[in-house]
Amino acid sequence: MRGNRETRIFFSTELLGWYERSKRDLPWRRHRDPYNIWISEIMLQQTRVDTVIPYFHRFIERFPTIADLAAAPEEDVLKCWEGLGYYSRARNLQAAAKQVMERHGGTVPNTKAEVSALKGVGPYTTGAILSIAFNRPEPAVDGNVMRVLSRYFLIEEDVAKVGTRTLMEELAAELIPEGRASDFNQALMELGALVCTPKSPQCLTCPVMARCAGRLEGAEERLPIKSKAKPPRPEYRLTALVEGGGALAGRVLVRRRPDTGLLARMWELPHIPADAVPGEGAGLPDGPAMDRLATALAAAGVPARPGGALLNAEHTFSHIHWNLRVFRFDAEIPMQAPAGGGVSPAAVAETAAAYDAAGGEDTTSEYRWITREDMDNLAFPNVFLRILNGYFGS
DNA sequence: AACACGGGGGC
DNA sequence: GCCCCAGTGTT
Numbered sequence: 001m002r003g004n005r006e007t008r009i010f011f012s013t014e015l016l017g018w019y020e021r022s023k024r025d026l027p028w029r030r031h032r033d034p035y036n037i038w039i040s041e042i043m044l045q046q047t048r049v050d051t052v053i054p055y056f057h058r059f060i061e062r063f064p065t066i067a068d069l070a071a072a073p074e075e076d077v078l079k080c081w082e083g084l085g086y087y088s089r090a091r092n093l094q095a096a097a098k099q100v101m102e103r104h105g106g107t108v109p110n111t112k113a114e115v116s117a118l119k120g121v122g123p124y125t126t127g128a129i130l131s132i133a134f135n136r137p138e139p140a141v142d143g144n145v146m147r148v149l150s151r152y153f154l155i156e157e158d159v160a161k162v163g164t165r166t167l168m169e170e171l172a173a174e175l176i177p178e179g180r181a182s183d184f185n186q187a188l189m190e191l192g193a194l195v196c197t198p199k200s201p202q203c204l205t206c207p208v209m210a211r212c213a214g215r216l217e218g219a220e221e222r223l224p225i226k227s228k229a230k231p232p233r234p235e236y237r238l239t240a241l242v243e244g245g246g247a248l249a250g251r252v253l254v255r256r257r258p259d260t261g262l263l264a265r266m267w268e269l270p271h272i273p274a275d276a277v278p279g280e281g282a283g284l285p286d287g288p289a290m291d292r293l294a295t296a297l298a299a300a301g302v303p304a305r306p307g308g309a310l311l312n313a314e315h316t317f318s319h320i321h322w323n324l325r326v327f328r329f330d331a332e333i334p335m336q337a338p339a340g341g342g343v344s345p346a347a348v349a350e351t352a353a354a355y356d357a358a359g360g361e362d363t364t365s366e367y368r369w370i371t372r373e374d375m376d377n378l379a380f381p382n383v384f385l386r387i388l389n390g391y392f393g394s
Numbered sequence: 395a396a397c398a399c400g401g402g403g404g405c
Numbered sequence: 406g407c408c409c410c411a412g413t414g415t416t
Contacts, residue, residue, distance in 0.1 A: 085400025
């Protein structure tokens with residue numbers, strides 16, 4: 001156990017007092033509703049409060065109950081999550097809502113085994129739901145809590161290590177005052193968010209500064225100790241903004257991403273990989289780049305005439321840095337439905353091979369011609385949202 | 395244990 | 406431009 005008894009009692013007591021005085025009025029704190037708390041905790045994973053608030057309101061309005069969420073089209077759930085990132089959270093959340101309907105009659109369970117069995121609910125969220133919604137004395141250790149505890153107790157273990165989190169959970173559990181798990185866990189995270197911040201912590205306003213070992217050692221700025229993440233690897237993409245003609249005038253070609261992996265089942269502009277920054281230095285010149293893109297589009301069933309480079313866009317994920325060069329195309333002829341409504345296996349194989357040869361990766365994409373209004377119903381990652389909003393002029 | 399998985403905010 | 410994240414699932 002870290003710290004002596006007085007140090008731990010002081011911490012918990014002063015922290016609770018501070019929380020009563022300083023807690024923010026957040027939407028999910030209005031009522032102690034397990035569904036609201038669950039939604040908020042999933043949204044708050046790797047995401048700041050200010051970002052989450054508008055999403056939380058829209059989500060609860062669109063899916064007021066677990067039954068509504070379980071019954072909704074996945075497309076609607078993703079659309080509600082659009083721009084929030086880590087979209088597997090949304091897909092897992094809906095899968096978990098179905099679990100709750102089937103196993104628990106539509107009521108959020110209140111035991112550790114049942115809560116942690118829900119899709120998308122790991123050790124942190126299990127503790128958060130059990131403590132915040134049901135006042136159970138379970139630790140809820142996130143990045144904030146690890147920062148606060150590492151400073152107050154001067155813990156120099158690497159917080160990126162699994163063993164360190166386990167240690168923090170044991171410590172956090174010991175600190176929970178009798179009957180106060182809900183407020184105490186929220187207080188711990190609130191302190192990390194408002195006072196014990198990653199950079200320039202506001203120690204002079206901190207309720208536990210007097211006994212903070214990190215502060216007393218002058219070590220608060222270098223804690224917590226955390227090993228560095230790998231930098232994102234660069235990827236270069238030739239991207240097509242294809243404008244329809246004739247019956248498809250005013251529409252743009254988009255496709256749906258595969259069921260798994262990056263941005264699963266989100267919509268995007270068609271793009272193919274390139275070896276370097278397109279249009280620069282070692283990158284493919286615009287002419288050949290557009291030729292390759294045109295070949296890939298034709299193989300996907302959309303013959304199109306290149307209309308020049310439109311813009312460059314960059315987007316950084318946690319592990320990939322995308323460099324996109326977007327080219328405008330005019331569709332030569334509208335996509336036609338095959339006779340009889342079907343496509344022969346041979347034709348599919350031929351198209352797939354041609355698309356692959358042209359640098360395409362996903363040969364099973366669903367393509368669609370959309371208007372600006374159609375964007376209200378389809379979920380796009382931010383980088384394509386920016387491009388399309390710029391194009392449609394909104 | 396390492397990696398995949400988005401995005402925004404602070405400085 | 407670089408750093409920080411209110412984590413979970415897969416391999």
